[in-house]
Amino acid sequence: MNLRHLGLPGALAYRAAHMQDGSDLAGRAALEVAIGESFVAAGKLSAAGLDRALRLRGTGSENFLALLTKLGLVSEHDVAAALAERLGLGIAGPEEFPDIALLEDQLGANFLRHAKVLPLAEESQSLILAMADPLDEVTIRAVGLRTRKRVEPRIATLSDIEAAHERL
Numbered sequence: 348m349n350l351r352h353l354g355l356p357g358a359l360a361y362r363a364a365h366m367q368d369g370s371d372l373a374g375r376a377a378l379e380v381a382i383g384e385s386f387v388a389a390g391k392l393s394a395a396g397l398d399r400a401l402r403l404r405g406t407g408s409e410n411f412l413a414l415l416t417k418l419g420l421v422s423e424h425d426v427a428a429a430l431a432e433r434l435g436l437g438i439a440g441p442e443e444f445p446d447i448a449l450l451e452d453q454l455g456a457n458f459l460r461h462a463k464v465l466p467l468a469e470e471s472q473s474l475i476l477a478m479a480d481p482l483d484e485v486t487i488r489a490v491g492l493r494t495r496k497r498v499e500p501r502i503a504t505l506s507d508i509e510a511a512h513e514r515l
Contacts, residue, residue, distance in 0.1 A: 379411040382429045385429060393425050413479070423506060434481060436500055440503070443467055444465060451515075464478045473495065474490065
């Protein structure tokens with residue numbers, strides 16, 4: 348499910364492909380399973396591990412890719428790289444994180460922590476946002492509405508985002 352062929356940046360192509368027909372959740376699930384299967388094909392995850400995670404996902408509402416890392420089945424960095432490849436988004440590492448908190452007064456520290464995001468840079472019309480879950484449309488929309496800026500997601504690991512919040 349590589350979406351670059353739609354002529355849009357990866358995340359925008361994903362949104363366009365799945366928001367038109369209302370299949371956003373089904374599209375997300377299909378993308379997550381495809382990434383899980385790619386981990387099996389690459390030898391980074393066993394088929395039994397994938398089956399286990401799929402069964403556990405069915406019992407809760409937890410993000411499937413986050414569940415894979417929580418269970419220790421794949422690394423956060425592997426998940427970030429797979430998302431970057433599939434969505435055509437960049438990966439933001441800790442060296443790109445700001446030295447001071449950005450937009451905390453506008454967005455609220457609790458919201459930023461709960462949403463697992465961190466503003467990286469602000470321009471006149473756009474905001475670059477590190478996200479542990481770049482498929483989280485609700486957060487992208489909320490940040491865009493609150494800041495009145497176009498949100499440009501970047502993928503970051505949850506542990507990097509959490510460490511940055513602690514530091515800031």
